Amino acid sequence: MSISSGKPAENNTSRVIVLGNEKGGTGKTTLAIHLLLGLQAKGARVAAIDLDGRAAGFSKFLENREAWAKHSRQNIYTPPFFTVSPSQNKDVAQREQEDFAAFAGAVEKLEHISDYLILDLPSGDTYLGRLAHSMADILITPLNDGFLDVNILGDVDDEDFSVKHINPYGKYVLDCLNRRKNIDGKGFTWLLVKNRVSSLGAKHKLKIDKALNNLAEKLGAKIATNIGDRVIFRELYAMGLSVFDVLDKQTGVKATASHNEAKKEVLDLIEYIDSK
Numbered sequence: 001m002s003i004s005s006g007k008p009a010e011n012n013t014s015r016v017i018v019l020g021n022e023k024g025g026t027g028k029t030t031l032a033i034h035l036l037l038g039l040q041a042k043g044a045r046v047a048a049i050d051l052d053g054r055a056a057g058f059s060k061f062l063e064n065r066e067a068w069a070k071h072s073r074q075n076i077y078t079p080p081f082f083t084v085s086p087s088q089n090k091d092v093a094q095r096e097q098e099d100f101a102a103f104a105g106a107v108e109k110l111e112h113i114s115d116y117l118i119l120d121l122p123s124g125d126t127y128l129g130r131l132a133h134s135m136a137d138i139l140i141t142p143l144n145d146g147f148l149d150v151n152i153l154g155d156v157d158d159e160d161f162s163v164k165h166i167n168p169y170g171k172y173v174l175d176c177l178n179r180r181k182n183i184d185g186k187g188f189t190w191l192l193v194k195n196r197v198s199s200l201g202a203k204h205k206l207k208i209d210k211a212l213n214n215l216a217e218k219l220g221a222k223i224a225t226n227i228g229d230r231v232i233f234r235e236l237y238a239m240g241l242s243v244f245d246v247l248d249k250q251t252g253v254k255a256t257a258s259h260n261e262a263k264k265e266v267l268d269l270i271e272y273i274d275s276k
């Protein structure tokens with residue numbers, strides 16, 4: 001989808017991957033960072049837009065990366081990115097107009113120079129968030145492995161885990177999907193990613209999986225590969241690095257077997273995304 005023109009993508013525009021979930025703290029920014037650098041490690045041209053201009057965790061990571069590249073004198077790739085902060089205009093129509101212009105302006109500068117454009121969203125329901133959801137090629141919703149997160153999509157029966165009703169975020173995405181279908185007749189692919197999955201609690205996991213499968217079916221979403229709960233996914237943030245970078249003496253972080261598993265999880269997710 002070409003966001004700046006609002007038309008279906010031409011061959012030379014990027015694939016837009018949006019990280020969205022109305023609930024906070026589920027791993028949107030963490031996955032945005034790792035997908036960006038994982039795709040770059042695979043040789044793709046990547047670019048980023050941080051639509052969470054208040055917290056700006058994605059932008060801060062990329063600024064940390066630029067600073068680390070300078071300080072370490074290593075040849076570290078620093079992707080182009082923009083931060084879009086919501087307009088503070090008191091007039092709603094003006095505010096939306098300003099938000100649209102800022103968003104479209106950022107996209108216009110990046111969509112023709114990247115194969116993948118990664119958009120990180122804030123939690124909650126915002127105009128910028130709706131705009132980004134509607135313009136996604138792939139929407140990724142990370143969920144922590146528990147009912148508190150799964151219920152953001154819908155409520156399920158506590159015995160057979162059948163869907164009782166769809167909750168506001170589920171309806172929000174379906175609404176964005178319908179609006180998108182009205183534009184290009186295709187919509188977007190919605191992927192649910194279980195994040196921070198631990199190796200413990202097999203019984204609980206089975207229940208979560210049943211509930212999530214039922215919700216995904218009802219919502220037309222797909223369940224992608226999982227991402228584990230690993231320190232390395234947060235350990236390198238301040239340096240702007242990831243498991244895809246060289247971890248030498250300068251970083252003070254030793255490469256371990258868990259790092260290779262972390263890398264594999266991200267690459268598996270990329271492979272899953274590319275298969276959609």
Ligand SMILES: Nc1ncnc2c1ncn2[C@@H]1O[C@H](COP(=O)(O)OP(=O)(O)OP(=O)(O)O)[C@@H](O)[C@H]1O
Binds near residue numbers: 026122227228233234
């Ligand atoms: N797979 C993971 N392993 C370990 N820690 C993780 C993982 N994913 C996320 N975290 C940690 O969980 C916290 C929340 O993650 P993150 O900030 O990415 O979520 P978010 O959805 O972007 O939050 P917000 O809605 O506030 O923007 C952070 O401290 C992050 O480092």
Ligand SMILES: [Mg+2]
Binds near residue numbers: 028120121
């Ligand atoms: Mg975030």
